Amino acid sequence: MPPKKKKGKGKGKKKGKKKDDTQLELEDKFKKTMDEIEALKDHLAIRREFTRRSKSASAEMARKKQEAEKELEEHKEDQRAINADMTRQYKTMQTEMGLRIHQLETELGRTRSQLSSTEAELRKSYEDRKKMIEQRDSEIMDLRLKIDSMEKAYENVLREALDNLMKKLDDAKELWEGRSAIIQGKNKQTLLDFGLNPLDI
Template identity: 85%
Template sequence: MPPKKKKGKGKGKGKKKGKKKDDAQLELEDKYKRTMDEINALKDHLAIRREFTRRAKSASADMAKKMEEAEKELEEHKDDQKAINADMTRQYKTMQTEMGLRIHQLETELGRTRTQLSSTEAELRKSYEDRKKMMEERENEIVDLKLKIDSMEQAYENVLREALDTLMQKLDVAKGQWEEQSAMIQTKNKQTLLEFGLNPLDV
């Protein structure tokens, strides 16, 4: 039951006290509204950062597990915030004396949200750095492979050239031997024909 208002001279003083109480109530409501606006802005910011994190996951397989855990933590944190906001709304309607405590709790949650956002941004930066490093390593591997291929092609070319040179030398030697044997056979045939009294030119 509210206290009875004093009459007479104390009436103006009661109004002044009520006005101070209303000002304090308005200040608490304003502080609560600012806190809720900041939380909503951070939630929107977290949603955008989470989308960036999802895109980064597809580019880096090594970070997939960590990014999934980060998304799970963000979803759990979002559910916690919804539960806290609903609880704050119920308590605001029934227990104004606990408003300061609830605002303090929200400020604690706000600090936790900022910490989580900072951690998510750090993971996102690391994902980009890992992707850049992976691309550089892949480019270096491609350059090394090209150098190896060029070296192998040069080696094969030298081997083929040496094999052809060796074959040509063998062919030249075989040709000389064949021509020499052919000349000896022709000479022997001529002598045989002469022994039989035949002229090689008439045959």
């Protein structure tokens, strides 16, 4: 009888050890999944920040980021609650843990999909921005060419106007000099008529 009891106790210990190994394996898998989700969520938040800066719909991206942070905090609270329950509800926790892992794997798939979508949007934003810069540079070049052309046209107009003004001044000078010579001749003759010598005055 006693040897049978010892064998029975040995089997119980082996069974308990197997359960502990299963529990540790579940815990490791859960922790690894949580760490991976947290890392991906951090990466997703960074990508969202870049997308927010490059797109006009910044309010929507900020809202998604806040939701993701809130959801992450909820996951942390759930994990703390599960860790507290582990000491009191061992068997129940195993079932909940398996279900939770399945939910987190689904969440991980959704997060990866969101990350892929965000990266595609970011690439498109960069391409759109590059096209806008190229278009702006082309418009600036066209404007500079137009400005250069207008400057040359104004310079020609101004030079022509100055040439015309100088010609008019030269014509006016010649006319004034001619009239001045006539007036001086008349004045000289008038002085001679009065018996005065213009050189004596």
